[in-house]
Amino acid sequence: MRGDAxxxxxxxxxxxxxxxxxxxxxxxxxxxxxxxAQVYVSSRALAEEVVQETWLGVIRGxxxxxGRSSVKTWIFRILANIARTRAKKEARSIPFSSAxxxxxxxxxxxxxxxxxxxxxxxxxxxxAPPLAWPTPEDSLLTGExxxxxLKEIEKLPPAQREVVTLxxxxxxxxxxxxxxxxxxxxxxxxxxHRGRTKLRAAxxxxxxxxxxxxx
Amino acid sequence: MSPIxxxxxxAEVVALVTDYLEGRLSWGERRRFHRHLTGCDGCTAYLAQVxxxxxxxxxxxxxxxxxxxxDELMAAFRDFHRG
Numbered sequence: 001m002r003g004d005a006x007x008x009x010x011x012x013x014x015x016x017x018x019x020x021x022x023x024x025x026x027x028x029x030x031x032x033x034x035x036x037a038q039v040y041v042s043s044r045a046l047a048e049e050v051v052q053e054t055w056l057g058v059i060r061g062x063x064x065x066x067g068r069s070s071v072k073t074w075i076f077r078i079l080a081n082i083a084r085t086r087a088k089k090e091a092r093s094i095p096f097s098s099a100x101x102x103x104x105x106x107x108x109x110x111x112x113x114x115x116x117x118x119x120x121x122x123x124x125x126x127x128a129p130p131l132a133w134p135t136p137e138d139s140l141l142t143g144e145x146x147x148x149x150l151k152e153i154e155k156l157p158p159a160q161r162e163v164v165t166l167x168x169x170x171x172x173x174x175x176x177x178x179x180x181x182x183x184x185x186x187x188x189x190x191x192x193h194r195g196r197t198k199l200r201a202a203x204x205x206x207x208x209x210x211x212x213x214x215x
Numbered sequence: 216m217s218p219i220x221x222x223x224x225x226a227e228v229v230a231l232v233t234d235y236l237e238g239r240l241s242w243g244e245r246r247r248f249h250r251h252l253t254g255c256d257g258c259t260a261y262l263a264q265v266x267x268x269x270x271x272x273x274x275x276x277x278x279x280x281x282x283x284x285x286d287e288l289m290a291a292f293r294d295f296h297r298g
Contacts, residue, residue, distance in 0.1 A: 115224075124227070125225045125255075131260060189237055193232070203267075203268060
């Protein structure tokens with residue numbers, strides 16, 4: 001991943017009217033902004049509009065950048081503000097700082113019947129253990145399973161969707177995500193855990209790889 | 216804690232898997248986590264699958280920029296700095 005020092009250099013160029021610097025900043029971040037925008041709004045077309053508007057915000061705001069966050073986080077915040085406004089206009093309203101939203105609390109992550117109950121010989125050990133997935137790694141990384149994971153991300157509650165997208169799809173560090181979303185490290189980890197746990201379970205179901213109870 | 220640390224259960228391993236991957240387990244917990252994995256195929260598979268999900272998510276293809284969008288932005292940039 002390329003460094004923030006380069007981003008800062010480019011943003012200075014943008015401020016000073018350097019067209020090549022702007023083009024490079026766009027090329028560097030556009031793909032990830034497009035994916036992140038899709039966390040908030042429901043269609044690809046709308047996400048593209050949000051990203052366009054974000055860049056206009058960057059052009060206009062470049063001279064006001066104070067360096068209190070990384071350039072990446074600063075651009076992300078512009079995007080998130082625009083996307084939140086758009087999402088509100090859309091039927092699908094997604095509160096941005098939804099990290100502690102009620103829908104996130106105490107939902108079941110993994111079917112409790114996967115573990116032995118207190119009456120069983122080995123409580124809390126697997127009753128239906130996960131089995132190795134049938135496909136080799138390379139085929140997992142292509143095609144259908146990947147598409148399916150993308151759709152499953154969309155089904156996650158908003159805060160989990162944000163964190164999983166930023167951490168696991170975009171490869172942001174936990175610190176970057178906490179800064180960008182203004183959530184605590186613990187909260188971030190809980191959201192990540194819930195999101196990943198559900199995605200794994202969805203893939204497991206897709207592969208049909210669950211051991212028979214008692215196996 | 217007692218000298219013989221309590222065995223970690225499969226349910227605990229599943230609950231702690233992100234803390235483990237994030238490096239947030241204490242030294243003792245990490246040791247119990249590893250010890251459990253050594254004897255448990257189910258949890259070993261579980262951990263491998265979570266890692267596989269993470270790797271897969273990290274390999275999603277980048278979204279392409281429509282040329283039209285890029286052209287519009289460059290025009291807007293020139294306008295802004297001309298104005």
